[in-house]
Amino acid sequence: MRNPCPETEILAAYLENNLPLELIEQMEAHLLECRLCRRVISQAIKSESAVPDPIIHRKSLS
Ligand SMILES: [Zn+2]
Numbered sequence: 001m002r003n004p005c006p007e008t009e010i011l012a013a014y015l016e017n018n019l020p021l022e023l024i025e026q027m028e029a030h031l032l033e034c035r036l037c038r039r040v041i042s043q044a045i046k047s048e049s050a051v052p053d054p055i056i057h058r059k060s061l062s
């Protein structure tokens with residue numbers, strides 16, 4: 001691995017599309033060579049879609 005793994009906050013910002021283009025390019029270059037980060041990203045995407053929308057959940061309770 002040539003590049004160190006980005007901070008968790010960077011990964012989170014990447015998932016939320018909150019990264020400047022420059023960092024997105026760096027992230028994607030890193031993801032190409034880092035299986036670990038690809039796994040973190042794909043797991044984050046999965047768990048995000050698995051979590052029910054809290055507003056909908058609250059409505060169904062009342
Ligand atoms: Zn990495």
